[in-house]
Amino acid sequence: MTETAKSVISLDGLQALIDALAAKNYQVLGPTVHDGAIIYDAITKTADLPAGWTDRQDGGRYRLERRDDDALFGFVVGPHSWKQFLHPAKETLWKASRGPDGIVVTAEEPSPQKLAFLGVRSCELAAIAVQDKVFCEGPYLDVPYAERRKDAFIVAVNCGEAGGTCFCVSMQTGPKAEAGFDVALTELHHNGAHEFLVEVGSESGAALMQDVPHRPASNEQVSAAEAAVANATNQMGRTLDTNGLKELLQGNSNHPQWDAVAERCLSCGNCTMVCPTCFCTTVDDHSDLSGDNAERVRKWDSCFTLDFSYIHGGSVRTATRSRYRQWMTHKLASWYDQFGTSGCVGCGRCITWCPVGIDITEEAAAIRAAPMSDKEKPNERP
Amino acid sequence: MKGLEDILREHPFLSGFSPEQSDLIVGCARNHRFNAGQYLFHEGDPADEFFLIRRGKVALEIVAPGKPPIVFATLGEGEIVGASWLVAPHRTMFDARAVELTRAIGIDAACLRGKCDEDHSLGYEMMKAFLPILVQRLNATRLQILDVYGRA
Amino acid sequence: MSAAPQLDPFLPDIYSVRDVRRELPDTVTLEVAPKAGARPDFEPGQFNMLYAFGIGEIAISLSGSAGSGETFIHTVREVGAVSAAISKLEVGAELGLRGPYGAGWPVNEAEGSDVVFVAGGLGLAPLRPAILHVLANRNRYGRVVLLFGSRNPTELLYRDELADWRQRLDVDIDVTVDHADAEWRGNVGVVPALIPRAAFDPTDTIAFVCGPEVMMRFSVAALRDAGVPLDHVYVSMERNMKCAIGLCGHCQFGPTFVCKDGPVMRFDAIADIFSIREI
Structure with a gap:
């Protein structure tokens, strides 16, 4: 069966793949260099991809640097994630008008544009799967998300190198794309050839490959792809011990480490904006000057704002320690209660894009190093 | 008709005391009846008696000049009015007014203090009986000052 | 999908x-x-x-x-x-x-037991459908007690209806206010203080508590002291709700979403987080 057999495409083959997607009426989105970062945007040619670029990342640090080869995917993840397309930062949910017949509410028509994502990393596949759980598997379906998601075509790319803040191995989300893609690529520089090993992950992936010139992969090429992924695993510098982490965090709500991290945390919310799983939103209701036309706009929100937990009279989480604790405990612990999975995929974005370099793996390790039970400590009990 | 002794022994306040200790307390007790509007005591009075309410309702009030009296608590059947008798200089800190016909047992404070000074185990039991009531009222006061039903 | x-x-x-x-x-x-x-x-x-x-x-x-x-x-x-x-x-x-x-008051599960409603301020409003249900099906329940605390006598919610309910002989209603002048003939004090005075069987009681969170904390403590097991106590939580369907994240309360796991929650399920500050 061609679906399971691995094949190889050339650089021209990759262009053919992009063209084939465009021919099937997908808007192809992929990595491209913009303003000193690799972001996700519309692409039409392989030349739009960040050839020869890599990213150097550490806590609070992100720089693009030149590679000594012409790799198209020789970097990891930047400030963008695919979340911005499936769960946009701002979208109108509905419009309403008020006339002689009263109020009429009209749902916003979903965009007919199908999206294809090129260059989805394994951690990002995991993040999409997490958001699928949040938006599509609860008692209520997030209809706008589900509409975009059902038509999305995913071209994954396996990581051949680890980024400076990656810890997908700890989160068991990478570096190899195992599921959740239509087609997965591994970039190969082998015997002087620049090629891509292709794995097909779905029927639509197989259908697409019929329009893309490819040849069967040799054992050598398969081994080279495996070696690339193994290289990324071996390079990974950060770890997060997830063993008993949920109970550890939920049992340490009053740990002094929350005060320590609050000393550094600016409560800016960057971590929530770059996180590929953070899903929280608020809504704005507007009306026009006539007062007869209104709309509801949904926007990304962050648990780091005071407004987020506002109930009449004031905010529940006034202290930075409480907001950081909420974010991290939600991500690494409560997510299991709510969605049966971790909310962290180990992509490292929150570490890189934190202006003060707060590292979620270090924060978790600090609590693990000196856990305190909530029960042992004085509490605000009645 | 039940005697004072039987009535007192049935009051929840005495449940923690031994029969011998109850006898000592009964020796300091007398019966009271307060009509609606009648005061059990006024702020600043010597705290020479405290009351175990048998029936009725007692309002505790504080008066500020130029304002109507503020009722900060009401007490009913099975509850105790007055704790200042335990603490020197034994002066009451508020007014206590019967809201409706109230029957109570008064305990002579000087009598009971004397017995507690002589018999420290009686004094200890008395403290154990009073302290939870004081803590409970302190907690209630905390909740009251939070004004939780206010708008903000 | x-x-x-x-x-x-x-x-x-x-x-x-x-x-x-x-x-x-x-x-x-x-x-x-x-x-x-x-x-x-x-x-x-x-x-x-x-x-x-x-x-x-x-x-x-x-x-x-x-x-x-x-x-x-x-x-x-x-x-x-x-x-x-x-x-x-x-x-x-x-x-x-x-x-x-959201999840409501378990009025059906409470059948056969005594029912104690503890309401504070506007908290009487979310309890009202449960009170009406219990009163409409009065023979299915044991003793029924309504304890209601308010700020002062002029801010009593549903005053006329409370008066009507008081006419019934099969429900004990006790109202208290935090502050009153001498004109007020009723109780003065906080609603938890009514709990030890109320007549119900603590071993076979379902308690429904609704009001400001601090009032609920004190009330649950008083119910516990009276001998009511915490798995028989239900509270209605308030958090910021934007979407009401578990998709916006605003109403998180520890591991729960108040909008879909609550607002009514069995107290033992949240006892560990209820008193954690700013959770």
Whole structure:
């Protein structure tokens, strides 16, 4: 069966793949260099991809640097994630008008544009799967998300190198794309050839490959792809011990480490904006000057704002320690209660894009190093 | 008709005391009846008696000049009015007014203090009986000052 | 991914105001009916999202009878822009409505047991459907006690109805206020102080508690001290609700979403987080 057999495409083959997607009426989105970062945007040619670029990342640090080869995917993840397309930062949910017949509410028509994502990393596949759980598997379906998601075509790319803040191995989300893609690529520089090993992950992936010139992969090429992924695993510098982490965090709500991290945390919310799983939103209701036309706009929100937990009279989480604790405990612990999975995929974005370099793996390790039970400590009990 | 002794022994306040200790307390007790509007005591009075309410309702009030009296608590059947008798200089800190016909047992404070000074185990039991009531009222006061039903 | 067309849970239905009753200077009760079709069924303790045109949406508990009927009843207090706009709606005015949502009071599970309602301030409103249900099915329950605390005698919610309920011999009602002048003949003190005085069997009682969170903390402690097991105590939680359907993240309370795991929660399930500050 061609679906399971691995094949190889050339650089021209990759262009053919992009063209084939465009021919099937997908808007192809992929990595491209913009303003000193690799972001996700519309692409039409392989030349739009960040050839020869890599990213150097550490806590609070992100720089693009030149590679000594012409790799198209020789970097990891930047400030963008695919979340911005499936769960946009701002979208109108509905419009309403008020006339002689009263109020009429009209749902916003979903965009007919199908999206294809090129260059989805394994951690990002995991993040999409997490958001699928949040938006599509609860008692209520997030209809706008589900509409975009059902038509999305995913071209994954396996990581051949680890980024400076990656810890997908700890989160068991990478570096190899195992599921959740239509087609997965591994970039190969082998015997002087620049090629891509292709794995097909779905029927639509197989259908697409019929329009893309490819040849069967040799054992050598398969081994080279495996070696690339193994290289990324071996390079990974950060770890997060997830063993008993949920109970550890939920049992340490009053740990002094929350005060320590609050000393550094600016409560800016960057971590929530770059996180590929953070899903929280608020809504704005507007009306026009006539007062007869209104709309509801949904926007990304962050648990780091005071407004987020506002109930009449004031905010529940006034202290930075409480907001950081909420974010991290939600991500690494409560997510299991709510969605049966971790909310962290180990992509490292929150570490890189934190202006003060707060590292979620270090924060978790600090609590693990000196856990305190909530029960042992004085509490605000009645 | 039940005697004072039987009535007192049935009051929840005495449940923690031994029969011998109850006898000592009964020796300091007398019966009271307060009509609606009648005061059990006024702020600043010597705290020479405290009351175990048998029936009725007692309002505790504080008066500020130029304002109507503020009722900060009401007490009913099975509850105790007055704790200042335990603490020197034994002066009451508020007014206590019967809201409706109230029957109570008064305990002579000087009598009971004397017995507690002589018999420290009686004094200890008395403290154990009073302290939870004081803590409970302190907690209630905390909740009251939070004004939780206010708008903000 | 689900391929079948789905109802969009973000879209409000249009309701119109049938009746307005001013309860308190800042509180009104609205009766609203759907502009088209029948109103959905609901359970006591659930809430709706009410939308004031162009201004916004807020979560308001249902406070009418959960029995059959054409309308929803909501008691709304003016605390912000949306509640103020909704409070000003007149008969015939339209508003958007989504719901009902959330987990309600377990009135059926409480059958056969004594029932103690502990309400504080506006917290009587979310309890009202449960009270009405229990009173309408009075023979299915043991002793029924309603303990209600308010700020002062002029801010007592549902004053007339309380007076009607007091006429019944099969329910014990005790009302207390935090502050009163000498004219007030009733109790003064906090509502938890009524709990040790109330007549119920603590070993076979279901307690429904609703009011400001601090009042609920003290009330649960008093119920516990009275011997009521914490798995027989239910509280109604308040958190910021935006979407009401578990998709926006705002109402998180520890591992729960108040909008879908609550608002009514069995106390033992949240006992560990209930007293953690700023959780």
